[in-house]
Amino acid sequence: MKLIFLGPPGVGKGTYASRIGPLMGIPQISTGDLVRGEIKNQTPLGEKIKEYSDKGLLVPDEVITEMLKKRLEEDDAQKGFILDGFPRTLNQAGLLENVAEIDQVINLNLADNVLVQKISARRICRNCGDIYNIADIHEGDIHMPPVLPKKEGACDRCGGPLYHRDDDKEGVVRERLLVYKKETQPLIDYYREKGILKDFHVNAGPKQMVPKLMELIKGK
Template sequence: MRIVLVGPPGAGKGTQAAFLAQNLAIPHISTGDLFRANISQGTELGLKAKSYMDAGNLVPDEVTIGMAKDRMAQADAANGFLLDGFPRNVSQAEALDDALKLDGQELDAVLDLEVPEDEVVKRIAGRRICRNDSSHVFHVAYKQPQTEGVCDICGGELYQRGDDTEETVRRRLEVYHSETEPIIDHYRAQGLVVTISALGSVSEVTERAMAALRKDDAA
């Protein structure tokens, strides 16, 4: 299956993408991984991206699109892929459409993870990260440490990242609504959108997504 995963920040896209890709036996292709791989390997596209990033500028769509096309052309993506974080806007969605058509391919589904805005703010603004190891993540409501402000795993200080404050989260949501959300209408016009609730446990959301994709694939 060839799937695009969309949803607001805090919807759990990265977590769900990993489980879905494993269940479907297809590669999980995330924008972040694309950038890191190309920059670390010193590819032409990676060097271009780094020059924009080092200057504090946004990486142009054509660079991101080029990276995505190269990744989708690799052998492990021959039977499908799950795109996470790409396309990020309608122009990227149109470029993806064109690239797939050239290869005689098409998307099977666009999985839209739906989460109420207040829940997004609660999820992200409540996160606390360990200063010693950023993989140690806690939450003021959902995963409280035994001692407030102290990591259960290593004893490091827990803190709130600057981009996790409520004000910043709401700004990120505004960007999502203005730039990324329009791709849902773009794909809905093609009959590709499958919307599910991203509320509940990780396993519940994964099961819900798999059921929706199976139903869509059988339709």
């Protein structure tokens, strides 16, 4: 099964992808992780990406697609995969079509005010990018418990220090949500028209939502 997870910042795309992947026996592929890996390993592609970001330029979609293509050719991705963080725009979706035929696009969504609370409470590992959340949200029918690391301030995966990104502070978050909607709505419309989009409303923590999400993916 070849899946894309879409959703606004803070909805938990990465978390859901990392839980659903092992349940389905397919890898979660995050372009953010891939970029970090290429740069860390100083591959030719990593050097190219670093040049763009050092100049403060966006990495061209073609470069990201090239990196993704390489990853999708690996053995563990032959049965399928979950893409998390790509595509974000129609242009990227077009490029992706040359590389893979997607079966389903899962559109995760959650109310804006809850997203803002959630993102502002996000803590990220400085080493590996793993994400935690210190907010305990009760709002209408929505209850989202925090996702705390086992040891306060340290990443479960690698032990690295957790921090609060400037990007995750409230004013910036509202701006990011606006940008996301503007950028991604055409993508949502596009996949809906193709008949492969499924909406999923998040209203609880991953523990309750993961089984429901599995049902949605497996159902016709």
